[in-house]
Amino acid sequence: MTDPTPSTPPPDVMIRLEGLAKRYPGQSADAVSALSMDIRRGEFVVFVGPSGCGKTTTLRMINRLVEPSAGRIWIDGEDVTDVDPDRLRRRIGYVIQQIGLIPHMTVAQNVGLVPRLLGWDKARIRDRVDELLDLVGLDPAVFRDRYPKQLSGGQQQRVGVARALAGDPPVMLMDEPFGAIDPITRDRLQDEFLKLQERIRKTIVFVTHDIDEALKLGDRIAIFGEGSRLAQFATPLEILSAPADDYVRSFVGSGAAIRRLGLLRVADIPGGGTPPSDGAVRVTEDHTVYAALEKMLESGTDRMVVGGNGRGERSLTLRDLLLAAARAKGEPR
Amino acid sequence: MSFLEYVDRNSDRIAFLTVQHVEVVLLSVAIAAVIGVGLGLATERAPRVRRALLAVTGTLLTIPSFALFGLLIPVLGLGLAPTVVTLTVYAVFPILRNTVTGLETVDPAVIDASRGMGLGSRQRLMLVRLPLAWPVILNGIRVATIMVVAIAAIGAAVRGPGLGELIFRGLSRIGGANAFNEAMSGVAGVVLVALTLDLLFVLIGRLTTPRGLHD
Numbered sequence: 001m002t003d004p005t006p007s008t009p010p011p012d013v014m015i016r017l018e019g020l021a022k023r024y025p026g027q028s029a030d031a032v033s034a035l036s037m038d039i040r041r042g043e044f045v046v047f048v049g050p051s052g053c054g055k056t057t058t059l060r061m062i063n064r065l066v067e068p069s070a071g072r073i074w075i076d077g078e079d080v081t082d083v084d085p086d087r088l089r090r091r092i093g094y095v096i097q098q099i100g101l102i103p104h105m106t107v108a109q110n111v112g113l114v115p116r117l118l119g120w121d122k123a124r125i126r127d128r129v130d131e132l133l134d135l136v137g138l139d140p141a142v143f144r145d146r147y148p149k150q151l152s153g154g155q156q157q158r159v160g161v162a163r164a165l166a167g168d169p170p171v172m173l174m175d176e177p178f179g180a181i182d183p184i185t186r187d188r189l190q191d192e193f194l195k196l197q198e199r200i201r202k203t204i205v206f207v208t209h210d211i212d213e214a215l216k217l218g219d220r221i222a223i224f225g226e227g228s229r230l231a232q233f234a235t236p237l238e239i240l241s242a243p244a245d246d247y248v249r250s251f252v253g254s255g256a257a258i259r260r261l262g263l264l265r266v267a268d269i270p271g272g273g274t275p276p277s278d279g280a281v282r283v284t285e286d287h288t289v290y291a292a293l294e295k296m297l298e299s300g301t302d303r304m305v306v307g308g309n310g311r312g313e314r315s316l317t318l319r320d321l322l323l324a325a326a327r328a329k330g331e332p333r
Numbered sequence: 334m335s336f337l338e339y340v341d342r343n344s345d346r347i348a349f350l351t352v353q354h355v356e357v358v359l360l361s362v363a364i365a366a367v368i369g370v371g372l373g374l375a376t377e378r379a380p381r382v383r384r385a386l387l388a389v390t391g392t393l394l395t396i397p398s399f400a401l402f403g404l405l406i407p408v409l410g411l412g413l414a415p416t417v418v419t420l421t422v423y424a425v426f427p428i429l430r431n432t433v434t435g436l437e438t439v440d441p442a443v444i445d446a447s448r449g450m451g452l453g454s455r456q457r458l459m460l461v462r463l464p465l466a467w468p469v470i471l472n473g474i475r476v477a478t479i480m481v482v483a484i485a486a487i488g489a490a491v492r493g494p495g496l497g498e499l500i501f502r503g504l505s506r507i508g509g510a511n512a513f514n515e516a517m518s519g520v521a522g523v524v525l526v527a528l529t530l531d532l533l534f535v536l537i538g539r540l541t542t543p544r545g546l547h548d
Binding site: 063065087088089090092094096098099100101102103105106113114147148149160163 | 440442445446449452453456543544
């Protein structure tokens with residue numbers, strides 16, 4: 001539709017926002033002003049910031065639930081700023097905190113709604129529904145014909161995620177999807193969703209006000225300040241190691257060095273090789289440094305044996321760990 | 334003659350008038366339903382017009398029905414026409430009001446999610462909003478029906494069809510032979526029709542409320 005212009009994004013960019021702005025009628029200030037960012041294909045980007053910072057408005061401009069006042073939006077190489085919004089939205093998964101399952105439709109009808117709009121035949125829709133329910137950890141035989149109000153909050157949001165994935169959209173927009181769910185279930189849903197993302201590799205834009213959720217989930221995190229100022233857009237490790245300014249530092253809060261340990265894996269620590277010694281704790285290369293350190297503190301030892309992942313065994317000391325943690329400061333992941 | 338004897342001897346006439354009564358009520362409510370739901374949908378983007386309509390139709394309810402029937406004689410004459418028009422006028426308000434309420438009380442999160450999935454405004458209305466508003470709209474139709482069953486009896490004042498004829502004739506010659514029985518049979522018929530239609534609506538409600546909305 002549009003001619004390739006100098007601003008047409010390269011193929012590895014899935015979402016490009018260019019000078020995006022929103023001012024609501026009757027307001028003297030922009031809700032979002034002149035925001036530009038590129039989100040890469042398959043990337044999990046988290047928007048985080050205090051309420052009123054424009055993160056949700058920005059998210060809702062990507063599928064044009066909010067029409068931008070200025071600027072352009074590209075998705076998958078196409079300028080979608082002026083395309084038919086309903087057709088655009090069928091290609092973009094959308095998950096919200098309040099879930100919004102349609103109460104008079106069964107789980108299968110909710111999940112199958114977008115495929116139905118896309119004109120799929122019934123057999124294909126049924127297969128897709130079962131596949132997706134499996135994917136989000138709900139047994140299709142049990143849940144297919146249930147109604148939303150027969151489900152727990154956690155189950156409803158699994159259905160919400162399945163529904164957003166139904167048309168196999170390349171992009172998912174998630175507005176605090178786990179915000180209204182109890183902490184234990186939320187933690188489990190986050191873990192499951194990360195595993196799911198490893199398989200499906202969608203381009204995800206995820207809004208939260210919880211910095212810990214952002215650090216846990218995001219490949220990159222966009223920290224919004226007042227008036228939609230993009231204070232920093234970087235990996236979790238970069239944000240913890242090298243906060244761009246005092247605002248980011250205070251938003252991330254205390255304990256950055258400790259929290260960094262949760263982002264490092266034992267595999268990231270070089271060296272070792274001393275033969276296993278008595279009294280050492282056993283960990284795997286996949287453990288976070290945080291978990292490994294905790295094991296050492298619990299057993300009162302300064303030594304651990306790392307096994308698994310076919311690398312053979314090696315042993316690391318507390319000192320190796322501390323050096324690695326210090327080195328990680330300022331280095332991108 | 335006892336009341337039951339009276340009813341027994343005049344059962345043909347009473348039955349005929351009862352059927353007429355039901356017919357004129359259902360006809361009027363059907364027209365009012367089309368108008369009420371239609372106006373409710375048509376004014377979605379015109380909240381001022383909607384408020385004005387609710388005020389006007391609500392005010393019409395305060396006109397005594399006997400007066401309204403009479404006022405329509407110069408325009409519509411006697412018989413079926415003024416009866417149906419009057420009953421329709423009364424039935425529009427509860428249906429319009431419940432249509433508006435039903436649509437307004439649909440969970441905004443459900444609407445937002447539906448928009449976000451790519452349902453256009455028409456699809457949102459047909460697939461999501463109307464089914465969810467339906468139990469409330471139906472209740473408006475039910476209230477309108479019960480109300481109009483009673484008002485229809487007054488229609489006999491303009492020679493309208495239905496059980497009102499028994500009441501008016503009976504009352505006009507009270508003290509005469511079987512006058513009380515005649516009026517009573519009309520009143521009993523109206524009450525019976527109202528109760529029956531009410532039950533019918535409960536049944537329709539059960540059958541047409543989407544399963545996911547049942548408690």
